[in-house]
Amino acid sequence: MVKPYIPQEASQNPELYGLRRSHRERRGASIVESDDSDDDDLRPKKKSKRNAAAQDYEDEEEDDDEDDFDDDDDDEFMLDNKKRNSKKSSKKSLKKSKKPSLSSVPQEVRFSSRNSKQVNYVVDYEDDEDLLESGPEFDENDDEANGDYYYYQQAVEAEDERGIDIVMDHKINNEVTELTDEPKLDYLFKIKWSDASHLHNTWEPWSTLKNFKGFRKVENYIKQFIIMDQAIRNDPLTTKEDIEAMDIERERRRDEQEEYTQVERIVDSDRVEDENGDSKLQYYVKWKRLYYDECSWEDAEQIAERAPDQVSRYQQRLKSKILPNLSANYPQSQRPRFEKLSKQPLFIKNGELRDFQLTGLNWMAFLWSRNENGILADEMGLGKTVQTLFLYQLYPLGKKLLKNGLQKLILLMKLIV
Ligand SMILES: Nc1ncnc2c1ncn2[C@@H]1O[C@H](COP(=O)(O)OP(=O)(O)OP(=O)(O)O)[C@@H](O)[C@H]1O
Structure with missing residues (x-):
């Protein structure tokens, strides 16, 4: 694997830079012998019974040995099961090996976790053969084949293969002259394909789908x-109302599915080459009722036919001057000098900014006047949106933007405060 470059600063402050999640020191698999006596009161009960019953030296020694092993258990609590098992198998050799003297091992304060039912969150992937067993093999020296890129490639390849994503619906296959009571033969199935949006769902017979x-x-x-549906319908206990409810539900599902093919918004556009090398416009479409992760690239002509309104709205948005990349530049030299607001700006109507919000507003205004960036971050719902909106209103640029079509922003301000 290629080692990522980590700046010195980051490696010196691993928690700060997110290189290490916990601020707790990460312990390796070090085995530290400890004084058994500190664990005496925490020994499992059955063991202490045995101790009481067995008085002779041999039993004592056996107990000691057991304790040695238990201590290993404690010390290696953070190891995975495999390591633990291999430790068990080497128990005997441990027994025989000479104990290192306590003075030769650095002492550390330790707490027994024996009875505390802690959860082990540490997963040692390197040693876990189960995890790697079905994993792909790749050349560690090959830059292209390692890490995220490899898995990305796998995912893309898997996506390329057309497969059945969802079975949406079924209907009687009209080509069947006589119904056989065998769903495989009697019905067509509406398929959402893994490589296409709902717009390209098709009705298919079972024989094709297999x-x-x-x-x-x-x-x-x-x-x-x-x-199951037929069994419920044919059940003598099922009432007419039940069947009616089932029919309504089926209709509702069909209506909902219909909406998956309606354009809610065009998010983006792009030109691609088709098989003949001709340039073709595509729209990236957000579908009704579906999340943004189900947006898909579609042929622009087809979308323009289906949703002309959405296309013209998209074109208007593209031309709009309020998009950051199209809006006017406001160089630092033209920015007004920062003047601290000690009380509510006059334009605030029907509400009052809280003290800390006024401080936040001043801070943002200060940064803006110096053409510097900052992140306003606090607990959820303390008024970041409110402060940001007021910052807009505070300066000529914001006022201009509001005049030029950010009416919704003004409305929002009134709603918010
Ligand atoms: N000064 C104020 N006067 C009256 N209501 C306020 C004031 N400040 C905030 N609120 C109300 O508190 C709620 C949260 O405000 P806002 O959305 O600005 O917080 P936020 O920090 O942006 O929230 P989030 O972190 O969830 O994005 C809104 O309903 C808003 O109306």
């Missing part, structure tokens, strides 16, 4: 939505 990755989903769908 060649695709994810075919199990079809089998599961048949069990859950056809066989």
